[in-house]
Amino acid sequence: MRLTRRSDPRIAAGVVALAAIALLIGGACVGLVAEGARDLSGAVAAFDGYLLRVARFTLWQAILSTLLSVLPALFVARALARHPRFFGRDLILQLFAVPLALPAIVAALGLLALYGRAGYFADFLGGLGGGRWPGIYGLSGILVAHVFFNLPLATRLFLEALQTVPADQWRLASQLGMGVRPAFRLIEWPVLRQALPGIAGLVFMLCITSFTIVLTLGGGPRGTTLEVAIYQALRFDFDPILAVALTLLQIALTLAVVLVLTRLGANTVGDANLSVATRRYLSVAKGEAAFNAALIALSLLFVAGPMVATVAAGVQADLTRLVGEGAVRRAGLTSLVLAFMSAVLSTALSLSLIMARRALALKRSGQGRTLLEYATDTGAGFVLVVPPIVIGAGWFILLRHVGDVFALAPVMVVTVNAVMAMPFAIRALRPAYDAASERHERLCALLGISGWNRLKLIDWPPVRRPLATAFAFAMALSLGDLGVIALFGSDSVQTLPYLLLSRMGSYRTEDAAGLALILGALCLALMFVAARFGKDASA
Amino acid sequence: MNDGRQSGAAVKLDAIAFSYGEAVFNFDVAFAPGEITAVMGPSGSGKSTLLNLVAGFETPQSGNVLIAGKDVTLEVPASRPVSMIFQENNLFAHLSVEDNVGLGCSPSLELTSLQRDAIGEALARTGLDGKQRRLPRELSGGERQRVALARVLVRDRPVLLLDEPFASLGPALRDDMLDLVADLQAERRMTVLFVTHQPEDARRIAGKMVFVENGAVAETGPSERFFSAGGPEAFRRYIGSESESHDVARKRT
Numbered sequence: 001m002r003l004t005r006r007s008d009p010r011i012a013a014g015v016v017a018l019a020a021i022a023l024l025i026g027g028a029c030v031g032l033v034a035e036g037a038r039d040l041s042g043a044v045a046a047f048d049g050y051l052l053r054v055a056r057f058t059l060w061q062a063i064l065s066t067l068l069s070v071l072p073a074l075f076v077a078r079a080l081a082r083h084p085r086f087f088g089r090d091l092i093l094q095l096f097a098v099p100l101a102l103p104a105i106v107a108a109l110g111l112l113a114l115y116g117r118a119g120y121f122a123d124f125l126g127g128l129g130g131g132r133w134p135g136i137y138g139l140s141g142i143l144v145a146h147v148f149f150n151l152p153l154a155t156r157l158f159l160e161a162l163q164t165v166p167a168d169q170w171r172l173a174s175q176l177g178m179g180v181r182p183a184f185r186l187i188e189w190p191v192l193r194q195a196l197p198g199i200a201g202l203v204f205m206l207c208i209t210s211f212t213i214v215l216t217l218g219g220g221p222r223g224t225t226l227e228v229a230i231y232q233a234l235r236f237d238f239d240p241i242l243a244v245a246l247t248l249l250q251i252a253l254t255l256a257v258v259l260v261l262t263r264l265g266a267n268t269v270g271d272a273n274l275s276v277a278t279r280r281y282l283s284v285a286k287g288e289a290a291f292n293a294a295l296i297a298l299s300l301l302f303v304a305g306p307m308v309a310t311v312a313a314g315v316q317a318d319l320t321r322l323v324g325e326g327a328v329r330r331a332g333l334t335s336l337v338l339a340f341m342s343a344v345l346s347t348a349l350s351l352s353l354i355m356a357r358r359a360l361a362l363k364r365s366g367q368g369r370t371l372l373e374y375a376t377d378t379g380a381g382f383v384l385v386v387p388p389i390v391i392g393a394g395w396f397i398l399l400r401h402v403g404d405v406f407a408l409a410p411v412m413v414v415t416v417n418a419v420m421a422m423p424f425a426i427r428a429l430r431p432a433y434d435a436a437s438e439r440h441e442r443l444c445a446l447l448g449i450s451g452w453n454r455l456k457l458i459d460w461p462p463v464r465r466p467l468a469t470a471f472a473f474a475m476a477l478s479l480g481d482l483g484v485i486a487l488f489g490s491d492s493v494q495t496l497p498y499l500l501l502s503r504m505g506s507y508r509t510e511d512a513a514g515l516a517l518i519l520g521a522l523c524l525a526l527m528f529v530a531a532r533f534g535k536d537a538s539a
Numbered sequence: 540m541n542d543g544r545q546s547g548a549a550v551k552l553d554a555i556a557f558s559y560g561e562a563v564f565n566f567d568v569a570f571a572p573g574e575i576t577a578v579m580g581p582s583g584s585g586k587s588t589l590l591n592l593v594a595g596f597e598t599p600q601s602g603n604v605l606i607a608g609k610d611v612t613l614e615v616p617a618s619r620p621v622s623m624i625f626q627e628n629n630l631f632a633h634l635s636v637e638d639n640v641g642l643g644c645s646p647s648l649e650l651t652s653l654q655r656d657a658i659g660e661a662l663a664r665t666g667l668d669g670k671q672r673r674l675p676r677e678l679s680g681g682e683r684q685r686v687a688l689a690r691v692l693v694r695d696r697p698v699l700l701l702d703e704p705f706a707s708l709g710p711a712l713r714d715d716m717l718d719l720v721a722d723l724q725a726e727r728r729m730t731v732l733f734v735t736h737q738p739e740d741a742r743r744i745a746g747k748m749v750f751v752e753n754g755a756v757a758e759t760g761p762s763e764r765f766f767s768a769g770g771p772e773a774f775r776r777y778i779g780s781e782s783e784s785h786d787v788a789r790k791r792t
Contacts (some may be wrong), residue, residue, distance in 0.1 A: 075608070440628070443625075443628065445615065446622070447618060447643065447646055448616075449646040461634075
């Protein structure tokens, strides 16, 4: 439906948002290309055996992580779907949502507290293997951490897919006396198979761009991925040309993955809110029920373990002294302020894009989508393609000619994290906005309600709650991020994750555990707020 | 209330061509000023499209929309002398009855005391006295459409488009609403275009009839002629099949 021939301020807002995002990503590219062009032979020479080894490891760990996350998730999700009602089910699902917002560095510490050389399980694991437990550094550490993050995510996504099976199909199945095997083959598997490429693709994408986990658990040059190698090239070796080569390789790799993903029709964004449908037309045999229970319990232990360990190790730290420390207070305040600003920017950008997309979709009548509409729609989801480290590296290389790179840390942290949280914010906001627009569009046109009046009177009330959800989630993501700040952080600008990393680096383990508890609690509080608003919004 | 600007504006679709995807529409029709014209026709024939063209929600590829002799083809919906009531979603769910009506006076809801009085009057006229502060979800389906009618009153535009506004109401309630529309039209002399699937609706309040078929106006004339034994063949066929698939057809917009 074409509504007006005049330009819509919503489209202008979307164009501004797109320009801002393009500036951020484009600037990084300019930095990379300019540096590469300045020293072309050096850039070519940088593609050596080391680079290929790093690239191979990046791919290898991502493949393994994906397999280890997605295959068990299939069965855990199925088990949860077979038992729509049991005590604690909702709690388990909520717990499975926690890794979405839990900072990677907190999870890494939790895993170390559990499976590390001096972890709670060290004696037990050492006894199993006969000898001293070496800890989970290296590939094993990376895999365990990636599974910790992605098994629950994949489980929730598979469960969501399974819940799209209409209740009538299950009624029919039990009427026909369908057993476990035929029910799986004829009802569950088709749905799961359809969701599988998208979910596996998402997990693979997350693993290939994972930075913090590899940095903290990779344990040396043998366990290095491209992202970490970029960071090391810039922060330790001062080798910008190597960083350029690594970054280009990383972009090529992620681009290739995304191309495959779009062909598979993957949805590249996870969701914090899961609709919990229940159905009762199912009788599960005793043996299967026991198997399912064991599977759910095992995955629960695996996911909850590191969280419990984080808390247990955290409370042993001298929290009162830690909170009283000037550096901690400053870092905490810096973190909160930057995360807040990042969330403001992220939600503003997201809302602009959503409004522009909707306005553009209404404008065309029956014809194909324009490039602009495509950019406001799918384009926004693909900022995930460009990992924060890559953007950070580009700007780092560009700005180091201009002046003090580290003084720009706050700007970089706020903008990059805002853009990175955008796909999640859009996912939370768009359904609410589009539904409201569906109801209000003609009425607004008829009554001449537009611009600021429309935003204030018509659009704001229905999106207020989803906006709060998006805001809290974006803030949690930004608060826990150790990507950009790892590059730009310095003694003068420190965030909590950065401080945590430096305490880990100087082997002040107890401090690190305490900080992890504080950081994790902050992010979970935000996550709780987000879920709360999300639930009320859908009610 | 009758200030001369009122008393009906002629609505004319002059050689309109419009297409949406595969569907093609060609309208060339004039609606009598100050009268109620029923627009009837099979589902998908283009009744709603016709109304959307008059309201300005759709812009024709060629041809002109004339209201009161003025070419409004390129004007946005809000600046046309037209009010419209849809089957659903006539109200903003988060705004009170009073605010929903008030938006008819001012799109920024900055209301003068004079306008507030007018809103109160309109609510009283439509039988909504005492429900000013209610939210749409606290009203019945009929009451919600009454709020939309109250807004039509305060907007005070010479043309009123009704796109099956009472299709989801029960028979007795629908008759009440039709009578209210007829009364308001008699007071204000608005030109009313009334899309409906119910022959008895048209019979009850519409003096004129426009029959739409396959994206074009097939027949026009006084309602009595349509319902008499000598009515147009296509219309009689439509009515006949209509009474069989009553409920299905009613849901369509």
